[in-house]
Structures are given as structure tokens and as C-alpha cells.
Amino acid sequence: MIAASAFLPKLLDTIDAADPPAAAPADLCAALGQALFERLVPYGVPQTQTIYSTGPDxxxxxxxxxxxxxxxxxxxxxxxxxxxxxxxxxxSPSGRASHAFAESCDNSAIGGSFQHTSGIADEACVAYQEESDSGSGSAIVRRGADLFWVDNQTHLGTVDSARRAVADVVSAFLAAVP
Structure with a gap:
């Protein structure tokens, strides 16, 4: 019993070290394409204080x-x-991502309450809302051990334009980020 309890932490460290997270792109904005942001954000500029890439995030x-x-x-x-x-x-990495996905989709976003949807990666939930002259949309997408969040809001937009914008960003992500 004592030998097993002494061995278990080393075994868990070995398992963890054998399956580290993949590195995120060094520049997620560039990976998705500057043209995408220019098209979806009127007069938009990068917010350098909230743009980062550090390890798997x-x-x-x-x-x-x-x-x-x-x-x-x-x-x-x-x-x-x-x-x-x-x-x-x-x-497992995908099990942890799936658990985080479920918790995230239980929350609400700028697009309102999330609804599960099919046909996008392994799992996805989306939310869309139109209020006054603004359209907003959000998505959380799980592909394997990756979670990807999108939040989009446009004044002088509609729920349909928000739906298209979120779909375009998710498609760009799935195509550009391995």
C-alpha cells in the first residue's frame, strides 16, 4: 500500500507530461485573417491590451x-x-474540454441564452439577439481538446447579420487553426 501511494504521484506526473496541451497560434488575429475583423467590426482596431498568446491560450x-x-x-x-x-x-484533454464546454454553455452571453446546435465540430452552442439597431451573437465550439469562444456585436446590425458573422468566424477558425 505504501509503495503504491508513493508511486502514484510519479505515475500521474508521467501521464500529464505525456499529453501536454498544444500551443495556441502565436497570433490568433493573424491566423483568422485581418480581413475578417475589418469586415465584421465597423472602423475596428485591434485592442492590444486584450490580445495575447501564451502557451495553450x-x-x-x-x-x-x-x-x-x-x-x-x-x-x-x-x-x-x-x-x-x-x-x-x-x-483526458478532450474530456476536460467537454466538461468546460458544458459549463460555459450553461451561462449566458451578449447574444442571450445559449442553445446547443449540431453540425459544428464536436460540440457547439450559440446565442443570438437583436435589440433596437444592434445584432449580437456568441458561440462556444469544442473540437477535440480545444474550446473556441466568439462574441460579436454590431450596431446597425440584425440577428441575421450576427448569425452570419459568428458562422464566418467559426468557419475561419476551423479552417485556419489546426
């Missing part, structure tokens, strides 16, 4: 600046994040 954020002079009624934001899971003990 990366994010990209574009927003319309408050001080712009042209077309003050057209504004929006697009935030995307990728988190790649690793093995912890007996919990």
Missing part, C-alpha cells in the same frame, strides 16, 4: 474606437478566444 479583440469621426452610428466589437486543454491525472 490565445485571444484576439477588435473594437470600434469611441473617438472616431466617421459614421458614429456604426460600431461594434469582435472577441475570440482559444483555450487548449491538457490531461490532468486520469482526465
Amino acid at each position: 490565445a485571444a484576439c479583440d477588435h473594437r470600434t474606437p469611441n473617438n472616431r469621426q466617421a459614421d458614429p452610428d456604426a460600431y461594434g466589437s469582435l472577441h475570440v478566444r482559444l483555450l487548449r486543454y491538457s490531461r490532468v491525472g486520469w482526465h
